[in-house]
Amino acid sequence: MYEAAHGRAPAVATGIKRAVPDSVVFTYQGDGDLAAIGTAEIVHAAARGERITTIFVNNAIYGMTGGQMAPTTLPGQVTETSPYGRDVKTAGYPIRVSEMISTLDGAVYVERVSVDSVPNIIKAKKAIKKAFEIQLQGLGFSLVEVLSICPTNWGLSPNESVKWLRDNMIPYYPLGVKKDATTGEVK
C-alpha cells in the first residue's frame, strides 16, 4: 500500500502499474482529492487508459479536515467554508466526475453506485468486481463512484444521513453504468 499526496494517487498508481504490469493496482480516493487538486491526475490516467481501478468515494464534503466545501458539495449545502450555503454564482457547480470521465476514450468502465441500502450495497459490490475484472483483462481504466455519507460533518445521525443522501445526492448524481466499453454501452 502506498500513501500518496492529496490528489496524486492516479499518478502514483500509474508509476506502480507501469513498473510492475502484473500487479493489480487501485486508488481509493475521496471527492476532495480526486475532484479538486487531483483533477488533472485522474483525467489523464483515464485518458491514457491506465490499467488501474479507481474507487471514488463521494460524500459531498471534506472529512479529514473537518467538513469544508468539496467540489461535489451540492448547491446550497452548508459546510464550514460555505457557511451561507454553496452559492453557485461564486463557488461554481458540483462536478459529476463519472459523467466527465466517461467521455474519455481510455476509460473502459465507469459506474456510479450508492451504499444507502442493502440492494444498493450489493450493486456496488458487483460494480467494483466488474471494475477489477476489466483491469485483470488489461482493457483499460475503470472507475466506480460510490455515493457515501458523512454523518459527522453533515451534522446528521447515520439514519438521517442515509435519507439525506437519497433525497439530495442521488437526484444530482444519478446511479448506474455511465460507460461500458466491453458492451459498447455509453450513457
Place this chain on the structure above:
Amino acid sequence: MANQEIIFAGFGGQGILSMGKFLAYAGLEENLNVSWFPSYGPEMRGGTSNCSVILSDEPVGSPLVVDATTVVVMNRPSLDKFESHVVKGGLLIIDSDLVNREPERTDIEIIKIPAQKIAEEVGSKKIANMVLLGALVEKTKIVKMESLLKALKEHGKEQFYELNKKALERGAEFAR
C-alpha cells in the same frame, strides 16, 4: 500573585473545550493574561479531548500546560494520562460518576464530584462540565464567580444561561 495553569480533559462532546474557554473569557474580564490551547487532530472525532488554560498576572509563557496547578478530568483515560501532571500541592478535580478508579497521588488536593448526578438534578447531564468548573473557581478563586457568569452571558448560548448558572453554583457549593 494569581497564576493558574489548568488542564481540562475528557471525551469529545463533554464540553471540555468550552469550559476552558469560559474560564479564559472570565480571566480576560478580570484583566488577567490568558491563553487557551486545545488538543487538535484526530481527537476531535469522538476520542479524548483536552485543553490547556492559563490565567496569570504575568505574561503567559508556554501555552501548553505540562505542570498543572489544577487538572479537571471527566473520564478514566484522562485521569490515567494527567494525574502525574498535577504539581505537588496542586488540585485534581474528578467527575466521580465517570471515573471508576481512585487517584494514586497523596501529595495533592483531590475533589471528587458526582457531577453527572448533580447536573441531572439541575436539568441535564450535558452541563456536568459547568458543575466541575464551578468547583474549580470556588476552590482556586482564580476569578470571581460574577466574571465567569458574565463570560457565560456574553459567550454562551442564552437559552442555557440559567441552567449553566445553577450548575456552576451547585459545583461551587459542593467544593465549599
Place this chain on the structure above:
Amino acid sequence: MADKVLMKGNEAIGEAAIHAGCQCFFGYPITPQTEVAAYMSRRMPKVGRVFLQAESEVAAINMVYGAAGAGVRVMTSSSSPGISLKAEGISYIAGAELPCVIINIVRGGPGLGGIQPAQSDYFQATKGGGHGDYRLVVFAPASVQEMVDLVQDAFDVADKYRNPVMVMGDGMLGQMMEPVEFKERPKKELPEKTWAANGLKGREKHNVINSLFLKPEELEAHNNKLQEKYREIEKNEVRYELYNCDEEMDLVIVSYGTLSRICKNAIKMLKKEGINVGLIRPITLWPYPVEAFDKVIDKTKNGFISVEMSCGQMLEDVQLAVNGRKPVHFYGRSGGMVPTPAEIANKIKGIVGGAK
C-alpha cells in the same frame, strides 16, 4: 483592556488581514490552518470582499499571483505540504516582484508528516523553497497579538518592496486563543502601484507582469536589481527581541515563535537555580537578526544554543551569525513533539555545568 477580545490564532490572522485591507483571499483546507479559510468564508462576503476556495494550493497561489499583479492586497494560507505545492507560484511571484502575504501554519514533515506543531519549514521559508535567487521576508510571531500585528505589517512590507511576505507560525499558534487588540495603525506612506496590470488607466502602454528574461544579460540585471532590494530589506526590516540579555550570561538561547515562550519558562526555572540565561528571539527569520548576536556575544560565557522544533535548521543561521566567535550548541525536537521547559533547562545545565 476593554477592547481586547479572545481569538484563535487562525481566526485572528483572517481578521488582521481584513483590517489591513486584504481584498482577496484564496485558500484550500489543510490542518492545522483550516480555520483561516473558514473564517474568511464567513467574513469576507460580509465586508464585500472576495473569498474563494481553490481546487488546490497550486491554483490558490496562482490566483494570488493574478490578484497581486492587478494591484490589490491579497493573501493565501496553508500548512507545510500545501506550501510545498505553492513553491512554484511563490517563485513566480518573487520573480515578477508582486506583493502578497502567505501564511504558513507549520506542521511536522517531511512528506505528509503529522499535524502537530513544528518549525521544520525554516529552510523552505528562509532559503528558497522555490527555484531561483529570491527571498521571502519571513515573520515569526510568538503570540496571537503579535500575529495580528505582523500580518498587518506584512501587507505594508510586501507593498513597500513589491515582495511576497510569509508569516510563519506553528500549529500551536494557529489553534490557541489569546486576547488580542486591533490597534489603530498609522497609515503608511507606500508607493503607488503604477506597475499593476489593471487596464490602461490612461497609460500609453499596458503593464506586463512576468518573470521571463530569456537573454542572460537581462536576467542577470533583473537578479541584481532583486539583490539590491534584498540588501535594502536586510538594512531596514530586521526585527528581534532580546530577553534577559542585560547582564553577564551563562548561555544565550536562540529561539523563535511559540517555542521562544517555552524557552522563557526555562529561563525562569534556571534563574531560580542561579543560572543566568538570555534569549535572542528572531522576529524576522529572513532577514536574520545578525546584529542581535553582536550585541550579546561578549556577555555570554558558554556561547549560544539554538532551540528548535526542527532538526538543526536555524542552527545554521546561528552558526553564521556567531561565525566561530563562541561555541554554538543545539537542542531540537521534531515531528510535532513540543519540548517542555524542564527538558530545555536540563540540556542547558548539561552545557553550563550546574549552578554557578
